[in-house]
Amino acid sequence: MRIGALDLGSNSFHLLVVEARLDGSFVPLAREREMLRLGDLVARTGSIGPEAMDRGIEVIRRFRSVCEAQRADEIVALGTAALREAVDSVLFVDRVREETGVTIQVVDGLREAELIFTAVRSSVLIDPGPALVADLGGGSLEIMVGDRGGLAFAASVRLGVGRLTAELVTSDPPSANDRERLVERVRGELAGVLDEALEAKPVMLIGSSGTFISIARMAAAHRDGVAPSRINQLSVSATDIAAVSRRVFSSTAAERARLAGSDARRAELLPAGFAVLEQLMEASSLDELTVSEWALREGIVLAAIGAHDRAELAEDPRALRRSSVLALCRRSNWRPRHGRQVALLAGELFDGTAELHGLGPDSRELLELAALLHDIGEHVSRHGHDRHTAYLVENGGLRGFSPAEVRKLAVLGRYHVRGTPKASFEPFDALDAADRAEVTTLVALLRVADALDATHASLVEHVGLEPASVPRPGGRADSPAGLRQLDLVVEGHGDVELELWSVRRKQELFEKVFECDLGLRLVRLRRVPYDPDRAGGAGLS
Numbered sequence: 001m002r003i004g005a006l007d008l009g010s011n012s013f014h015l016l017v018v019e020a021r022l023d024g025s026f027v028p029l030a031r032e033r034e035m036l037r038l039g040d041l042v043a044r045t046g047s048i049g050p051e052a053m054d055r056g057i058e059v060i061r062r063f064r065s066v067c068e069a070q071r072a073d074e075i076v077a078l079g080t081a082a083l084r085e086a087v088d089s090v091l092f093v094d095r096v097r098e099e100t101g102v103t104i105q106v107v108d109g110l111r112e113a114e115l116i117f118t119a120v121r122s123s124v125l126i127d128p129g130p131a132l133v134a135d136l137g138g139g140s141l142e143i144m145v146g147d148r149g150g151l152a153f154a155a156s157v158r159l160g161v162g163r164l165t166a167e168l169v170t171s172d173p174p175s176a177n178d179r180e181r182l183v184e185r186v187r188g189e190l191a192g193v194l195d196e197a198l199e200a201k202p203v204m205l206i207g208s209s210g211t212f213i214s215i216a217r218m219a220a221a222h223r224d225g226v227a228p229s230r231i232n233q234l235s236v237s238a239t240d241i242a243a244v245s246r247r248v249f250s251s252t253a254a255e256r257a258r259l260a261g262s263d264a265r266r267a268e269l270l271p272a273g274f275a276v277l278e279q280l281m282e283a284s285s286l287d288e289l290t291v292s293e294w295a296l297r298e299g300i301v302l303a304a305i306g307a308h309d310r311a312e313l314a315e316d317p318r319a320l321r322r323s324s325v326l327a328l329c330r331r332s333n334w335r336p337r338h339g340r341q342v343a344l345l346a347g348e349l350f351d352g353t354a355e356l357h358g359l360g361p362d363s364r365e366l367l368e369l370a371a372l373l374h375d376i377g378e379h380v381s382r383h384g385h386d387r388h389t390a391y392l393v394e395n396g397g398l399r400g401f402s403p404a405e406v407r408k409l410a411v412l413g414r415y416h417v418r419g420t421p422k423a424s425f426e427p428f429d430a431l432d433a434a435d436r437a438e439v440t441t442l443v444a445l446l447r448v449a450d451a452l453d454a455t456h457a458s459l460v461e462h463v464g465l466e467p468a469s470v471p472r473p474g475g476r477a478d479s480p481a482g483l484r485q486l487d488l489v490v491e492g493h494g495d496v497e498l499e500l501w502s503v504r505r506k507q508e509l510f511e512k513v514f515e516c517d518l519g520l521r522l523v524r525l526r527r528v529p530y531d532p533d534r535a536g537g538a539g540l541s
Helices: 038-045 050-069 081-085 089-100 109-121 161-168 176-200 210-224 238-249 253-257 264-284 296-305 310-315 319-331 336-352 361-373 385-394 403-414 433-451 497-506 508-514 532-536
Strands: 002-008 012-020 026-035 074-079 104-106 131-136 141-147 150-157 204-208 235-237 288-292 460-467 485-492 517-524
Touching (some): 012 050, 026 050, 038 050, 038 161, 050 074, 050 089, 074 081, 074 089, 074 296, 081 089, 081 104, 089 104, 109 131, 109 150, 109 204, 109 296, 131 210, 161 176, 161 264, 204 210, 204 264, 210 235, 210 238, 210 288, 235 238, 238 264, 238 288, 253 264, 319 361, 336 433, 336 460, 361 385, 361 403, 361 433, 385 403, 403 433, 497 517
Parallel strands (some): 074 104, 131 204, 485 517
Antiparallel strands (some): 002 012, 012 026, 131 141
């Protein structure tokens, strides 16, 4: 099924056309955006007016053409704050239906908030929760509080950046009086609503939609010296935001458009956006913003296909990550038996070396998910599939992962066959020293786990690590844990000689990382039928 979602916002009209999958996921087919700034007009005049109405109808006609070109089975169009408030909104909706065939549903702030939260919760990992979610549009600010169990609070406030800019910003750059009026208005509008929202004691702040994304990108560029290439689940601190805010309020719109990470189309709106965000952070005492790339249009899609599994996410918020990984695996025509077998063995290797690497459960989860993904590059070509895997991981739209975690997964995919991670590979170069050490350790484990299923026949039942039972000459110096030599104990059935040979070829990085001399000890088991549930690993199916 193909769905066209039209988000007719106060700043911009957005189109997202997707192909819905049987598993409830979706694949984007087309995206379009047109910045119309209807919210500014409605704030100033109370109406859309004939000229803007004609432009809007033309954009919707074009969006419908894109939907038809993509063979969309259904078109869902929602209008938000500007269309809720404009005195000529009914005329606009009627003209759109008559002239384009698209029926617009004008939704209230609560329904808008529900759809946004559905999208955010399906895009960003809320763990721990609850989270304070803020979606800043042109005409309104939607405030939500929720966690793995769902939405607990929602409200819509008349604090859109288009509205605030039109009503309160009179000079460029904004004057001290402009800034004072912005802060006063935002504080006043937020006071009662935010008091109620904070009764749920949110522990993280998530921002969605274009203005907050632009602010986060600018703050990250200031912090890191380069604008980030990935946005979803990007986090920036209040200190980073404040540093950029000072520049924004002292710059003209033209100068703001040239700041690193800025969206030139939003340059005029940035002062109002910073005013809203800084007051939100001050009032909530939350000093970090995490952004969601998904917002209303993705919420429209999820509602249309019923893809938001509340029960699963309520039981385990990290199910979002597994679901996203498995959706990418399926889109890449993966081989589930091999992927799940490698994930199982990688987890056992992680546990067997826990005292040596000292990594925690988050690292273990990342290793298992990387094991599921490691061969998806074969969808492009068997030759150089490790490079193709890294590319697919980086560009696969994985949800629930920070940009750093996506980089780690890409590194694991790129180096699961051979080589030591190097700074010449951009995702590895972008990691800090601690993350580089972690992912190199995980690469060593994944490479051995992959070797242990060289035949793709799941011949190895279990694997463990023990001190060597027989000393071997020429071992490495003692490791920090006092181990000089380790035996990889392989419990398998049938002919596992190819697996053992493959381990011998791929053990060098393992020995280097764990400062050991690795031997192999085989324990032969009676052949048992393949069990797909067992091969899936706990929680990986």
